Amino acid sequence: MTILDVSNYAGVSTATVSRVINKPELVDAKTRDLVTDAIAHLGYRPNQVARGLASRSSRTIGVVINNFSATYYGRMLDGVDRALRPLGYKTIAESSREASEGEREAWLSLLDRQCEAVVIHSDSLEDEELTLLLERYPTCVLMNRFLASHPERSIYLDNVRGGALAARFLVKNGHRDMAMICGPDRFYEANDRARGFKEELARAGLTLAPELTVQGNFREQGGLEAMDTLLETRKPFTALFCHSDEMAAGALEACRRRDIGVPEQISIIGFDDLDVARHMTPKLTTIRQPLGDIGEAAGLAAHALATKTESADLIQRVFVAELVDRASVARLRSNDTSTSQPD
Amino acid sequence: MTILDVSNYAGVSTATVSRVINKPELVDAKTRDLVTDAIAHLGYRPNQVARGLASRSSRTIGVVINNFSATYYGRMLDGVDRALRPLGYKTIAESSREASEGEREAWLSLLDRQCEAVVIHSDSLEDEELTLLLERYPTCVLMNRFLASHPERSIYLDNVRGGALAARFLVKNGHRDMAMICGPDRFYEANDRARGFKEELARAGLTLAPELTVQGNFREQGGLEAMDTLLETRKPFTALFCHSDEMAAGALEACRRRDIGVPEQISIIGFDDLDVARHMTPKLTTIRQPLGDIGEAAGLAAHALATKTESADLIQRVFVAELVDRASVARLRSNDTSTSQPD
């Protein structure tokens, strides 16, 4: 079942069939109907591989993510797809299986398949290598990562503001003694969140005790261990900022094991707003990353680079997190006007 | 940068270059090194699109799922990828955006791109249409769905046993008065789970009161409403079986709002074992679907059909759920030997 069969059936040349598919306005209405009928009758569907080869345009954009299981990546991927679909572009995703080698392989593999651009969420590649790769492949963009050498090809969250948001909310609610569980410091996100948090505290005349800042691995177990460390300092604090919801879940578990009331004795604020945040008890107050929006923007940016058709400047690159106020932060000040609105 | 550039650089024909790439054993060691060097020197990478066209084999298998955001689909997708990768096959996924039209489109689109097989998780298509499609496209398989007309192309969970597992566990722990929140009855899964549950109760000489069986929509909100309905019957029960973890979360929330202790007053057992199950309070006891395994098997089955190289009979098609014992089911019998092992 090829274009040739259609042309024979319709009694026209293959060129004409190709035209009614790609530029119908160029062909006479009568022959157009003839061909359309033939296509419908035969149930013909163009071979996209052949099409891509002949037209050297695949109308496809690749995406590299760590894995498919985590809703974190899934939300971004859905965003990319949502942005590309109306533009007539296909999204094709590949998993790096959380390995730097996997990221390289996936990236090249996508390019080998003639993706016109690739969107990559890189966790494992160093800035230097990413810089080289971006230079070599001019239609690639970074999703949820900021690379100083290529700000115009980075779609990312303002993590400094995210950290500040957490601090401001805690301060507003009367907290003065804080603790923080950071992500690993090889992640710029963790450093930015920590910086934003501290700067905002400073603006309120507060400081974070050095021993009350510990590092976790972004995962639940890391949060649990970090919280244990924090508690064992015996230095009092009323509020804790975690760089991820998962670590917040671990911290919460640590409190539960020690019969520490959350938020009565210790308030906790997370980061990300994954599904689990809504299901924890108490429901977790957290800083929401607009992952879907970031994915959409990354898709648009990649498309803009691939087609050069739209002005890439119009695409939003920096996103701002949003505070989701649930029930894990206590109001310490009676004169505070805000009210708790668990959802 | 094409195969021609490589052949020129190496001073051989393009056919030879093609051979060292695809069947290196057919070419002399010396010329092989020559070509290998040329490839490395030029950084040549074969165009997979052209390759696919010429060899009419894409070594690619498509997957259709509802969306990318939900970890439920992501776990299966990761499974497919895990199975296919060692076989030298690529996975390419497309989202149906939870619409029947989306499922059809995605399916055909994948075929248009010359996928040698497609794995589909269909929620929206009727049995009749699926039967037709499977007949028309002989290399397609169903993932986590049983279709009576094509059992050999269905990779699925034994939901009857899953339901029975829940019942047995509750009975074993001394529960006699049960309630159930089902999925919508257009899902065969819901009917099977309900049947298995009731049959197992019958084996223990118990029955489920008709008014204590209500329907939800698999989602959290549905579970909450269903639980309200159940509670308003004022008919007492000590244990509740929910056809999904999300509905269990809703039911739990309903209890919380009425100050009903879980599991002290009412025990709850869920289905799926999504991430949220571990994060609920109490941690949810649930029936775990081996989604990754199901995805792997679906990938293998699709590959077997596409290549006819391995005997498809060896692939496991029916999977058995597993009980994950956490903390949401109370032990009512003092003579029970099992112990609670929350994780």
Place this chain on the structure above:
DNA sequence: CTGTTAGCGCGTTCAC
């Protein structure tokens, strides 16, 4: 063992 020749299925010039 290697090169030459023909396509794969389609898009895209050109003439007409």
Place this chain on the structure above:
DNA sequence: GTGAACGCGCTAACAG
């Protein structure tokens, strides 16, 4: 407005 001819980058059949 339409068709013939060529080529996309590569693999496969056949000679030699």
